[in-house]
Amino acid sequence: MFTLPIGDRARLAPLEPWRAPEFLAHIDRARDTVDPWIPWATFSTDLPTATATLQRYADRLATDTGGIFGIWLDGTLVGGVMFTRFDTTSGVCEIGCWLEKAGEGQGLVNRACRILVDWAFTERAMSRVEWWVAAGNARSIGAARRLGMTRDGVLRRHSPYRGVRHDIEVWSVLSEEWPTAGETSSTSGVRAELDRLMDVFVGAFTNTGGVRPDLDVIREVFIPQGRIIANVGAEPVIYDLDAFIEPRRRMLTDGTLTEFSEREVTARTEIFGSIAHRFSEYHKSGYHKGEWFEGSGHKTTQYLLTPAGWKMSSLAWDDVPATVTG
Structure with a gap:
């Protein structure tokens, strides 16, 4: 065969x-x-x-x-x-x-x-x-x-x-x-890499089924100077990588947030030479302090082509208020 x-x-x-x-x-x-x-x-x-x-x-x-x-x-x-x-x-x-x-x-x-x-x-x-x-x-x-x-x-x-x-x-x-054999794969290859970076970022928080979240991979997909911005309250909160990762690591491992997963449901990516931008919608769910919740929102992400390959440079998100069921 x-x-x-x-x-x-x-x-x-x-x-x-x-x-x-x-x-x-x-x-x-x-x-x-x-x-x-x-x-x-x-x-x-x-x-x-x-x-x-x-x-x-x-x-x-x-x-x-x-x-x-x-x-x-x-x-x-x-x-x-x-x-x-x-x-x-x-x-x-x-x-x-x-x-x-x-x-x-x-x-x-x-x-x-x-x-x-x-x-x-x-x-x-x-x-x-x-x-x-x-x-x-x-x-x-x-x-x-x-x-x-x-x-x-x-x-x-x-x-x-x-x-x-x-x-x-x-x-x-x-x-x-579907691209034909004669078509160039440069753009599709870049899109696939940007998709991969986002998949790694989103997957870092998963702790369903006993999976241990791996938030350290966030440092691998971001440039060291990267910024992550929560725009969910009266004023934006701007984190460097350490300030973003550590409190979330605690929540995902101390029982505060369990059976948690997040996923992109739609995404639009635009590539301009060595920079790129992505706008996406996401859904998330899990137990927060024992109460089931479901939520959604939007992200905007910027990418840079660096000597080490494509990396995220910044990400900002805005949540739609979550629904909680007892």
């Missing part, structure tokens, strides 16, 4: 039923991060159920209605991508992805997904590629955005999972929006 390189150390290949032992070992490593978002991880708990999962996708591949493909890094299975739906009659398909921690931060999912999307458009003449994601899955939403997809909307309380009904965001890209 085919194997495609997706970097110097990584490859993409079909994830067939005979690979079930390797697949099961990988899912066991990835279960804590994958299980909340991909239901089949819940059911792949031993060799027979792991084999059954891969067989279902093999059957879909045989009938031209889906498929599953693994990502190997240095010879170890660390994740994959899939066509969860592939409908040639309507010209619409859906892709998805998953990854264990050992494969994170290397662009593997983005490169693998681009191969699937490009094949769907150029080889199979599909009209639309979709990405369905639980509204709280910030990493997957970031992956859709980096592919250049557009958020079409939210299917409220669409999918039940473990007794809870989840909102599902639908993202998509159309064939006419």
